[in-house]
Amino acid sequence: MQSIDIEGTSKTPTVNLNAENGLIEINGRSIPENSVEFYKPLVDWLEEYKKLPAEKTTVNIQLEYFNTSSSKCILDVFKKLEDINKGDAEVVINWHYEEDDEDMLEAGEDYESIIRVPFKMIEVAE
Amino acid sequence: MSFTVQDLYTELNExxxxxxxxxxxxxxxxxxxxxxxxxxxxxxxEHSKIRKKVYNVLVESLQNLYHHIDEIPLDFADQLDPRFGILLVTKNDNNYKISTGNFVTADKIKPLKSKIEKINTLSNEELKGLYKDILVNNKISEKGGGGLGxxxxxxxxxxxxxxxxKSFDNKYFFFILNVLVSDLNINR
Structure with missing residues (x-):
């Protein structure tokens, strides 16, 4: 399965989706006006990946900013991961937040309470 | 009574x-x-907590404007851009105020007002609950965040x-939103 590599911009994150090693990484800023357009390829990729996922999928997500329009799309991404986790494959979501960024920690906790996938909250230096 | 956008702009400009x-x-x-x-x-x-909050609020405010500006009064259209809005960011000590303004038709006032009034009565914990409820249950609209902003x-x-x-004419009002980001709760 083809991996997805998207370079970040000032409004959209860097994305690497790799089916071989089960590594999913989303880094940077996610504040586009039209987030559905940006996230659709990711959700589609996960839908395909779901059919034959790696034994263990590790998700590293580290966002400096994200807007409310992205928050819905990120939930859609997590829902796909939840589906994968329901099967035999294992999924873990590492939610990174910069130290002192309580809003970002809380955002991660919001998702953790909605999505049935193990979350790890990881504080990183600014 | 009508108002001029210039007066309003000056008034907010403090x-x-x-x-x-x-x-x-x-x-x-x-x-x-x-x-x-x-x-x-x-x-x-600026302290990173304040910096991030101000930035985040500005993103949401601007994108709210962007997604919700639909039409402007006809007699206004000649003079100004079709997607007209105003923005002011002011600083007073460590408090930042973000003001936005855009035209809305009279029928939008009631739902918008009741939404804001409701939000203003909620505690932080209740806001968190509402946020999650909208996040899980509302479909994302073509317009954007589905009411999370x-x-x-x-x-x-x-x-x-x-x-x-502010009343512009029978059909149009100018909606002004002021958001204050204060550092009262920020530990330095």
Whole structure:
């Protein structure tokens, strides 16, 4: 399965989706006006990946900013991961937040309470 | 009674003005405004908590404007851009105020007002509950975040949303939203 590599911009994150090693990484800023357009390829990729996922999928997500329009799309991404986790494959979501960024920690906790996938909250230096 | 946008602009223009804009609200303008504000916040050596909150609130405010500007009064259209809005960011000590304004038709007042009033009565814990409820249950609209913007702003700032509707003519009102990001709860 083809991996997805998207370079970040000032409004959209860097994305690497790799089916071989089960590594999913989303880094940077996610504040586009039209987030559905940006996230659709990711959700589609996960839908395909779901059919034959790696034994263990590790998700590293580290966002400096994200807007409310992205928050819905990120939930859609997590829902796909939840589906994968329901099967035999294992999924873990590492939610990174910069130290002192309580809003970002809380955002991660919001998702953790909605999505049935193990979350790890990881504080990183600014 | 009508008002002039210029008067309003002047009226809102108090404190140290970091950014002031009136005109078309486009994705390009939003980029420029965000870049400009970010570099100013860096210049001030602002605490990262405040810096991020101000930036986040500005993103939501601008994108709310962008998604919800639909039409402007006809007699206004000759003079100004079709996607007309105003933006002011002012600083007073360590408090930042973000004001936005746009035309709305009279029928939008009631739902908008009741939404803001509801948000203003909620505690932080209740805002969190509402945010999650909208996040899980509302479909994302073509217009954007599916109604999360104002809830997010209230949640992040911990302040009430100040607003005003100024009558322009029978059909149109100018909606002004003032958001305060204060550093009262920030530990330094």
């Amino acid at each position: 404190g140290d003005v970091l950014l002031a804009y009136k005109g078309s609200i486009t994705p390009e303008l939003i980029n420029d405004v965000l870049d400009a504000l970010e570099s100013k916040l860096m210049d001030f050596n 104002l809830v997010d702003i209230a949640r992040k700032t911990g302040n009430i949303l100040e607003y005003e509707f």
